[in-house]
Amino acid sequence: MSPAVRRAIALAALAGLGVALLVACLGLPDFGHPRGPYATAVIPLSLDHRHVTSAVAGVTFDIRGIDTLGEELILFSAAVGATVLLRSQRAEEDARDAIERHHELAERTPAPVRGLGAALAGPLLVLGVYIVAHGQLTPGGGFQGGVVLASAFLLVYAAGHFIRLGRVKPESLVEAAEAAGAGAYVLIALGGLVFAGAAMENFLPYGTTGELLSGGTIPVLNAAVGVEVCGAIVLILSELLDQAMLRHEDA
Amino acid sequence: MNVAPYAVAAWLLLVGIYGVVTSRHLVHLVLSLVVAQASTYVLLLAIGYRTGGRAPIFFDIPPGTPVVDPVVQALMLTDVVVEATVSAVLLALAVQAHKRFGSADPDRLGELRG
Amino acid sequence: MSVLLLVTLALVALTGTATVLVRDPARQLVVAGIFGLALAIMFFAFGAPDVALSQIAVSAVAVPVMALLTLVRFDRDDE
Numbered sequence: 001m002s003p004a005v006r007r008a009i010a011l012a013a014l015a016g017l018g019v020a021l022l023v024a025c026l027g028l029p030d031f032g033h034p035r036g037p038y039a040t041a042v043i044p045l046s047l048d049h050r051h052v053t054s055a056v057a058g059v060t061f062d063i064r065g066i067d068t069l070g071e072e073l074i075l076f077s078a079a080v081g082a083t084v085l086l087r088s089q090r091a092e093e094d095a096r097d098a099i100e101r102h103h104e105l106a107e108r109t110p111a112p113v114r115g116l117g118a119a120l121a122g123p124l125l126v127l128g129v130y131i132v133a134h135g136q137l138t139p140g141g142g143f144q145g146g147v148v149l150a151s152a153f154l155l156v157y158a159a160g161h162f163i164r165l166g167r168v169k170p171e172s173l174v175e176a177a178e179a180a181g182a183g184a185y186v187l188i189a190l191g192g193l194v195f196a197g198a199a200m201e202n203f204l205p206y207g208t209t210g211e212l213l214s215g216g217t218i219p220v221l222n223a224a225v226g227v228e229v230c231g232a233i234v235l236i237l238s239e240l241l242d243q244a245m246l247r248h249e250d251a
Numbered sequence: 252m253n254v255a256p257y258a259v260a261a262w263l264l265l266v267g268i269y270g271v272v273t274s275r276h277l278v279h280l281v282l283s284l285v286v287a288q289a290s291t292y293v294l295l296l297a298i299g300y301r302t303g304g305r306a307p308i309f310f311d312i313p314p315g316t317p318v319v320d321p322v323v324q325a326l327m328l329t330d331v332v333v334e335a336t337v338s339a340v341l342l343a344l345a346v347q348a349h350k351r352f353g354s355a356d357p358d359r360l361g362e363l364r365g
Numbered sequence: 366m367s368v369l370l371l372v373t374l375a376l377v378a379l380t381g382t383a384t385v386l387v388r389d390p391a392r393q394l395v396v397a398g399i400f401g402l403a404l405a406i407m408f409f410a411f412g413a414p415d416v417a418l419s420q421i422a423v424s425a426v427a428v429p430v431m432a433l434l435t436l437v438r439f440d441r442d443d444e
Contacts, residue, residue, distance in 0.1 A: 003273070003358070010272040014265045021264070025257035031366065032253075032302035039299065039320035043307065046321075047314050055307040055318070056415045059325035071329035078336035085343035131418075138310055139414040143332045147422035154430065210310070229332060233427060236339045240434040253366060259374045263381045270385035278390040278432050278439075282397045285428060286381045289404055292420075293377065296411045306412045319412040331419040335427040342435040349439050 051206045052136040052215040060141070061218045065200040069189055072225060076182040079232035083175075086239040098242035102162075109160035117159020124152035132226035136215040142222040146229025153234050157241070174235045181228025188217055188224065256297035263290035277345035277355045281338055288334050292327055299323035373407040394432040398425060 029035045046058025060068050128149035135141030156163055195203035207214035267287025274280040299320030305312060307321040349355050380400040387393040401424020408417035 007273050010269060014269055017268075018261060018265050021261040022254075022258070025254055025261065028257060028298070030253060031256060031297060032300055034299055034301055034320045038322055039301075042322055043309075043314075043318065047309060053308060053310045054415070055309065055321040056324045056328065059321050060328060064322070064325055067326070068329055071333050074333050075336050078333070078340050082336070082339045082343040085340070085347055088347075139306075139308060139418055141328075141415070143329060144415070144418040144422055147332060147335075147419070147426060151422070151426040154426065232336060236336065237430065237434070240339075240342075240431060240438065255366065255371060255374055259378045262378055266382050266385050275388065276390050278435055279388060279393055282390070282393050282428075282432060283385050285397060286384050286400065289377075289381065289400070292404065292416070293374075293407070296408065296413060296416075300411055304412060306414050308414070324413045324416055327413070327416045328419055331416060331423050335423045335431075338428055339431050342431055346435055346438050346442075350442050353443075355439055 047209070050202070050215060050218070051209040052218060053210055054136055054138060056139075057136045057141055057215070057218060057222075061136075061221050062200070062202070065189070065221075068221075068225075069185060069200075072182060072185055072228060075232055076178065076228065079178060079235055082236050083239050099162075102241075106160035106162075114159045114161070117155050118161065121152050121156045121159075124148065124155060128152060128226075128230075132222055133212065133219065135222040136218045137210065137212070142225025143229055145222075146226040147233060149226065149230040150233035150237070153230075154237060171235070171238065174231050174238065178228055178231030178235060181224045181226070181231060184224035185221060185228070188221055192217070256293060256300075260290045260294040260297065263287065263293060275356055275358070277348065277357060278342070280357060281341045281345065284341070285334070285338060292331070295323040295327055369410050373403070373410045376403045377407050379403075390432065390436055394429045397432070398429045401425065401428070 042059055042063060043055050045063065046052055046055045050058050050062050052058045128145045128151075130145075131140040131148055132142055132145030135145070153163060189200045192201035192203055193199040195201075202216035204216045204220070206216050213219060264287055267283050267285075267290065270283025270286065271280055274283060299322070301317055301319050304317045304319040307318040307324070345355065348360055352360050354360070377400075380396065380403045384393060384396045384400045387396050401420060404424070405417045405420040408414075408420060
């Protein structure tokens with residue numbers, strides 16, 4: 001069918017959907033008065049029982065921790081899927097061509113850009129680790145901090161430098177980091193089963209509320225998620241760049 | 252005025268689906284999908300909002316102050332990052348489709364056979 | 366229903382419509398970045414700083430960069 005006919009049918013169908021949605025909206029609870037006891041019951045549970053000051057972290061990693069396990073595995077499989085798709089047609093020459101091309105581009109990057117990138121990469125790493133570590137106290141946590149850490153790596157690449165690693169092949173290091181993060185989360189969930197009788201149950205000492213090491217297993221889970229998210233995003237970006245972002249020393 | 256957040260959520264969903272249906276470029280399709288996904292965020296936040304409530308972080312406010320619902324925020328938090336990686340899978344599929352068929356137009360994807 | 370909430374909601378609806386109506390992908394990803402920023406401001410206004418932090422990081426770093434790299438791949442595969 002021609003695009004004009006398709007557009008007309010789409011507009012008609014979407015108008016019908018819009019009317020149905022609007023009628024449904026009128027049956028929702030009043031804006032500003034959340035119905036349901038879950039919202040108020042969760043807060044003393046996070047504060048007193050779990051000793052975290054961020055109620056959102058308490059819900060994400062303890063009360064609804066199984067959902068977060070599922071979401072993290074979605075992230076892991078999405079990164080693996082994108083990598084498999086992008087690698088299946090990549091020949092060795094493509095990777096070497098990409099690295100040569102980016103060498104030439106790096107030589108043309110102006111000095112202020114290179115200096116700014118090099119200067120900002122360190123503070124970005126520290127900021128990322130700070131956000132991951134304070135997830136149970138203030139807004140933050142593994143997901144946000146992991147993206148900030150990945151952006152530090154991207155900044156190093158955009159400033160014209162490659163991320164040089166040692167004799168280990170760089171893509172296997174990133175893959176290992178991502179898998180380690182996902183595996184650590186599952187192991188901690190199983191550790192609850194082994195040490196405390198129920199999966200995802202807490203088995204570390206709680207600490208005092210408001211300190212950096214409070215909340216039992218929540219800081220450890222945050223760290224695992226941070227490593228995994230950082231690894232996933234760096235892997236996807238380096239695959240899209242034909243692995244020109246990471247390279248190993250030519251021994 | 253009380254229906255405004257829900258109306259914005261419905262509008263974003265409709266606009267996003269319209270963008271997906273009438274798209275002529277695969278990357279444009281993926282970014283329209285991002286707009287459609289944002290409608291769920293608006294809807295969840297609108298359900299959980301409490302008038303006069305503050306953010307549910309008790310680091311510097313005394314326990315007992317009215318806060319907005321933390322459960323919907325926990326649902327949205329992981330979803331935002333997962334959406335980025337799922338968009339990456341869609342973009343990888345777009346790269347494969349372009350390599351295979353030579354065109355990034357969704358209308359022409361089935362025609363050319365290599 | 367305060368003015369701040371209404372203004373941020375209107376901004377989100379406006380930038381969302383603009384993202385879909387811009388047809389050229391290279392321009393659309395910039396507008397998508399602005400849409401992400403408007404969403405993050407709306408999240409802050411609704412009292413959700415955690416989600417706003419996630420949204421800023423993702424929509425400023427991950428999604429536009431990935432879309433731009435895909436467009437570069439398209440151009441290179443055309444050669």
